[in-house]
Amino acid sequence: MAKVSFRLVMPERELLATEADMVVVPGSEGDFGVLHGHAPVISTVRPGVLEVLQGNKVDRRYLVVGGFAEVTPERCTVLADEAMPFEDVTAEQLAERERAAERELMDARGDQEKAAAEKAVAVAKDLRRAQAYYATR
Template identity: 35%
Template structure:
């Protein structure tokens, strides 16, 4: 049986999840990152995506996040998300509103900011397709 470690995911509105888990998949800005017990210390920014949490009993929880950062250290993993919600709470209207907000940001941005906004929009579109919402 794999060893567990403490994981906490917090958004400005609430504590989303706080428990001991065996694995967490993070949508890090440089690519997907899997964290397990005794992971090397690291900090990374988080892009829009799905955090997949695997519990010791084998069950999984999937959480939508939109930006933030993750801190991996001897005390476990803390993920502070700008926006976060369980995918079971995410509906097509909420995601459509996030997509519209991202599209508006692309339309209003200039230069390098337009590229960053476009990547954000692309990440959200990928999530929509992944969740079939």
């Protein structure tokens, strides 16, 4: 089976560059799997878990927070706003992130600050749900 070239990049650095049998990306319209030969796609990425598979097994997982995915028949590149190895993040860290976002929302002044804080709360909740789901898999 041919492999797909995969890169996970954040604004400040590259997190991963590897060859994979499949990559599962949390797209804004739903998760999608990328295999070698995939049709070209550009998609936004929603907060969730990105999986890199070798064979039929998950080799690596990352929590990602937004960004874009670009897919060609030979490669998949995810430009993430924020990404971290799944095993490096605890449920308590995500709960604290949510509490901090809720405090920011309560302290928000003006529509722009309120909108940014509401988005931060929604992202934190999405990450907690994703982490809780994948922690048992």
